[in-house]
Amino acid sequence: MKVFKYLADWYQAKRQRYIERMKQQGKCPICKGYGYETIANAYVGHSIECHSCKGTGLYSEWENSN
Numbered sequence: 227m228k229v230f231k232y233l234a235d236w237y238q239a240k241r242q243r244y245i246e247r248m249k250q251q252g253k254c255p256i257c258k259g260y261g262y263e264t265i266a267n268a269y270v271g272h273s274i275e276c277h278s279c280k281g282t283g284l285y286s287e288w289e290n291s292n
């Protein structure tokens with residue numbers, strides 16, 4: 227299925243660019259540097275610490291957890 231591969235490649239490239247941008251800004255790509263999970267926040271109604279960066283919002287913490 228060429229279409230699926232195309233979409234997967236496109237998604238990967240987009241994700242890669244996004245991560246690269248977050249790296250330049252020193253921000254965790256998961257929470258965009260906020261330190262908490264915004265999706266969970268919307269559901270639960272209060273802030274939940276981002277697992278990936280341990281609530282620091284730092285790219286370096288995210289990188290360490292990968």
Ligand SMILES: [Zn+2]
Pocket residue numbers: 254255256257258259260261262276277278279280281282283284288
């Ligand atoms: Zn984070």
